[in-house]
Amino acid sequence: MRTALVIGTGLIGTSAALTLAGRGIHVHLADHDADAARTAEALGAGTQGEPDGPVDLAIVAVPPAYVARTVADVLGRGVARAVLDVASVKGGPRRELEELGCDLTRYIGTHPMAGRERSGPLAATADLFEGRPWVLTPGADTDTEVLNLALELVALCRAVPVVMDADAHDRAVALVSHTPHLLSSMVAARLRDADETAVRLCGQGIRDVTRIAASDPAMWIDILSANPGPVADVLAAVAADLDETVRALRALQSADDAKRGGGAAGIEDVLRRGNAGRERVPGKHGAASAVYETVTVLIGDQPGELARIFADAGRAGVNIEDVRIEHATGQQAGLIQLMVEPAAAPGLTKALRERGWSIRQ
Ligand SMILES: NC(=O)c1ccc[n+]([C@@H]2O[C@H](COP(=O)([O-])OP(=O)(O)OC[C@H]3O[C@@H](n4cnc5c(N)ncnc54)[C@H](O)[C@@H]3O)[C@@H](O)[C@H]2O)c1
Numbered sequence: 217m218r219t220a221l222v223i224g225t226g227l228i229g230t231s232a233a234l235t236l237a238g239r240g241i242h243v244h245l246a247d248h249d250a251d252a253a254r255t256a257e258a259l260g261a262g263t264q265g266e267p268d269g270p271v272d273l274a275i276v277a278v279p280p281a282y283v284a285r286t287v288a289d290v291l292g293r294g295v296a297r298a299v300l301d302v303a304s305v306k307g308g309p310r311r312e313l314e315e316l317g318c319d320l321t322r323y324i325g326t327h328p329m330a331g332r333e334r335s336g337p338l339a340a341t342a343d344l345f346e347g348r349p350w351v352l353t354p355g356a357d358t359d360t361e362v363l364n365l366a367l368e369l370v371a372l373c374r375a376v377p378v379v380m381d382a383d384a385h386d387r388a389v390a391l392v393s394h395t396p397h398l399l400s401s402m403v404a405a406r407l408r409d410a411d412e413t414a415v416r417l418c419g420q421g422i423r424d425v426t427r428i429a430a431s432d433p434a435m436w437i438d439i440l441s442a443n444p445g446p447v448a449d450v451l452a453a454v455a456a457d458l459d460e461t462v463r464a465l466r467a468l469q470s471a472d473d474a475k476r477g478g479g480a481a482g483i484e485d486v487l488r489r490g491n492a493g494r495e496r497v498p499g500k501h502g503a504a505s506a507v508y509e510t511v512t513v514l515i516g517d518q519p520g521e522l523a524r525i526f527a528d529a530g531r532a533g534v535n536i537e538d539v540r541i542e543h544a545t546g547q548q549a550g551l552i553q554l555m556v557e558p559a560a561a562p563g564l565t566k567a568l569r570e571r572g573w574s575i576r577q
């Protein structure tokens with residue numbers, strides 16, 4: 217691939233453009249919001265404006281509701297050898313394109329399983345897709361050259377290609393993305409009118425559970441409107457668990473020993489099923505969830521602290537596999553959790569202590 221056109225220079229479009237531009241590909245940037253395209257260009261993601269001749273690949277990264285008409289327009293104008301979209305739903309846009317009577321040999325629906333709770337080009341990063349699954353949904357009519365160009369994009373972004381049927385994809389993301397999003401919003405919604413004394417106690421647990429509740433509602437209304445059946449099915453199963461759990465908690469309030477025992481068993485059942493499900497969540501780079509050792513260090517909330525601790529870990533020859541920061545309410549300090557291979561943890565702890573860091577057990 218030598219040239220690409222990115223239509224929709226928000227979080228996903230600009231992230232893909234940054235990666236491609238960084239790999240020496242000439243990227244053209246288009247967005248119906250001129251500010252978004254200008255910002256993406258200023259970030260080094262490519263050059264604004266349509267190409268003179270056909271590019272190798274057009275990447276349509278607009279909200280789901282606009283995908284079909286944008287893809288149809290690109291196909292109709294022949295501005296690219298291949299066209300793909302990155303929308304979070306796949307069945308609906310393909311059916312819309314069929315209804316529009318488009319020749320779909322030059323098109324493939326795709327979906328990178330990476331994102332953020334922030335929108336727009338300023339939230340983009342060149343490494344957003346690294347190690348993440350990137351779903352490709354070729355139809356029977358998809359040209360091999362188009363599939364190969366999509367695979368090249370996935371490889372350039374260092375993502376992991378996963379080929380799926382469009383409707384199977386939509387059922388899968390209902391389970392692993394769309395329902396979790398709604399549940400995150402529902403937990404966060406409890407806080408809206410909550411007493412300030414309770415909100416002040418927010419710790420890492422609720423931050424983990426509610427991060428994605430900060431996302432743009434307009435985008436998610438679009439996503440959920442395009443996948444309502446599968447999401448309702450998963451949510452109904454969650455609702456059954458909720459009913460059971462409320463019953464179990466009420467039983468725990470009973471004066472009757474047998475009822476309390478039944479309640480405890482009910483709670484244990486949901487918690488254990490949760491453990492089993494969580495164990496199935498793949499780890500970094502799509503591998504089985506790794507068991508890392510956590511080294512927790514107190515850091516000051518001041519410029520350069522993170523760079524200093526990462527440099528000290530690097531000097532100790534330790535690869536940080538994952539990282540988490542917990543901010544202490546009302547203090548100019550936080551706790552950083554460095555996740556490393558178990559064998560590396562004692563050496564890292566010793567090296568950081570020697571350099572004056574305060575290690576927390
Ligand atoms: N946000 C995520 O976590 C995520 C992850 C994977 C895939 N996606 C999918 O990627 C696509 C883009 O999402 P995003 O998060 O980058 O959104 P975004 O809001 O950051 O960017 C969307 C951009 O598309 C532009 N746009 C809208 N309609 C347009 C049109 N008709 N023509 C040209 N430009 C248009 C907007 O001005 C905006 O700049 C969506 O289809 C979404 O489902 C999102």
Ligand SMILES: O=C(O)C(=O)C[C@]1(C(=O)O)C=C[C@@H](O)C=C1
Pocket residue numbers: 303304328329330331332333392393394428
């Ligand atoms: O990490 C996040 O912020 C996301 O919500 C990303 C996420 C997801 O559910 O994993 C959200 C929607 C996309 O279609 C793909 C990825």
